[in-house]
Amino acid sequence: MKASVKGQKVIHPLKPIFNKDSEVLILGSFPSVVSRNRNMYYANPTNRFWKVMEMMFSMQIENREQFCLQQHLALWDVIHSCTIHGSSDSSIQDVVVNDIASIVKNTKIKAIFTTGTKATKLYEKYIHLDIPHYALPSTSSANAKMHIEELVLHYQKIKEIL
Secondary structure (H helix, E strand, C coil), X not given: CCCCCCCEEEECCCCCECCCCCCEEEEECCCCHHHHHHCCCCCXXXXXXXXXXXXXXXXXXXXXXXXXXXXXXXXXXXXXXXXXXXXXXHHCEEEXXXXXXXXXXXXXXXXXXXXXXXXXXXXXXXXXXXXXXXXXXXXXXXXXXXXXXXXXXXXXXXXXXX
């Protein structure tokens, strides 16, 4: 029998990316170990989020934060703090959510997108805003069964709203 591995309590270390002109908010669950260490959302090279954005917007992204602001995208995560083992969404417990309403209130956000099952479930459980919400598939390598072209098709909804 496998011994259970205890996670550690972690507070979200990344600031949200947004400005007053942001129109779409993209929420993940919680930053991976790589993202926390590199101080950037979706920083793991095996995560396809930035590749999907490049394909969708037909451009190479040099500065990720600048790209988001220029395209009127806001990035953050549903979770403010939690107990987590490594980067495993399935290990997440003791969730405290971020104040998503504060970003919506101070921007032009007209839709919220969640990336992946965990982010979607937590958003639907804890966040109650009168704004359209769309669930997107995860761009993580853990969702390798979904090809990048399929991901781009799903994520196109972001551009439709912009």
